[in-house]
Amino acid sequence: MTDRVDDSPAKVSDRKSVQIDGRRLRGERTKQVIIEAYLALLRENPRIPTASRIAERAGYSVRSIFERFADLHALRIAATDYSLTLGNTQAPIRHADGDRPTRLKSQVETRAQTCERWLPLWRALNANQGDSAELKLRIKVARDMIRQRLEVMYEPELSTLPEAARKKTMIALELLTDYESWGRMRELHGLTTEESCSVWRQAIDDLLPATPSASQ
C-alpha cells in the first residue's frame, strides 16, 4: 500500500493555507520578539535604541527588523500599541461595585502596579514623541484609559457632583495619580510601594465627595 498525496484542488489549497499560516505565525512571533527587545532596551535606557542594538538583543539581523517594520518609527508605534494592550490586560477593572474603601484600595493598587511596571516606558514615550502625531495620539489614548478607569471606579461619588465640580475633581484625580507623581514618591521621597499607595488613597479619599448612601 502506498501513501498517495491527494492532489485534489481542495487539498492543495489546505496545504498552502497551513504553510502560509505557519509562515505568518513565525513572522508575527519575530515581530513580537523585536518589539520586546526594543521595550527591554528602553527600560534600561530611555534613549531610543539603534536598529543594530535592537537586532542584537532580539537575536535577529538588522535586515530582519526592516523586513517587518518600514522604519524605526513604525517599530516605536507597534511597541507602543503592544504596551498599551498589555498594560490594559494586566490591569482589569476589579471591585467596581465594592464599597468606598474597597474601590479606593483596588483602584490605587492597580494604578500603582501599572505605574511601577510602565513608568520607564512612559518616560521614554513622552521624551521621544517629537512631532509624531501617531505617538501623541497614543499618549492621549493612554490618558483617556486612565480617566475612564477613574470614572468607573468612583462613579457613585462623582455622580453626586454638578458637572463643573465633577470635571475639576476628575482632572485633579488624574493629575494626582500621574506616572510621574508615582515616580517622585518612589524615587525622590524614597517611599515604599505601600507608603506611596497610602498617600494616594488618603488624597483621593479627601478629593472625593461623600459616597451616596445607596453605594456605601
Next chain:
Amino acid sequence: MQYDVSAPPPGKPGRVDGRRLRSERTKQLIIEAFLALLREDQQMPTAAQIAERAGYSVRSIFERFPDLIALRVAATDYSLAQAAALAPARHIDGDRQTRIRSQILTRANTCERGIALWRVLLAVQDESEELRVRVRVARDRTVDRLNLMYKPELSTLSELRRRDLLIALEALTDMESWARMRELYGLSFDEACAVWIHAVDRLLPPTPAAA
C-alpha cells in the same frame, strides 16, 4: 609725583569694572537668548542659534561658558532667582480662602513662565550633578512655600500625615500638572487655577479656629 605701587593705578578700576560689567551684560544677554529660544521651541537650542539670537558670535558664548551645560546651569540659576523675585509669599496671614487663592495664583504664574525650562531641565538633568541639584532646589522651594502658606492647617496633622499631604499637594501643583491642564485639557489660566483651588481646598484639613 610717585604712585603707590600697592594700589591699582588711577583710572584702571573704572576700565576693569566697565569691562566686567560689559562681560556680565553679555552673559546675561546670552542666557536670555537661550531662555527665549527654549520658550519658543521647547527644545534645546544649539550654540549657533543662541549666538544668532543674542547677537554675538559662537566664540563669544564659549568665552563666557566653558560648555553648553555650564550655560544651562547659569540659565537655571538666573530663572530660579527671577522666579523667587517675581513670586514673593503674600497673604500668609490671610484666611484660608485668601491663602489658597494667593498660593495658587503665584504658583500658576511661576509654572506659566517656567515650564519650558523645567521640561528641558528634567530631560537633561542626568548630564550634570549641578542641574540635578537645581531641580531639587526648585522642588524644595515649592514644598517650603506650601508649608508656609498652609501652616495653620498642616499644624493640626501628625508628622506622617503632614508629609503625605505635602507630597500630594506637590504632585497636584507640579509644573507638568499645570501644563497638562493648559495643553491637554485646554483650560484657560483662570479655569486651571480653579481646578487647583478646588483640589487644594479639598485636600487640606479644617483650619483651626485661631487661624
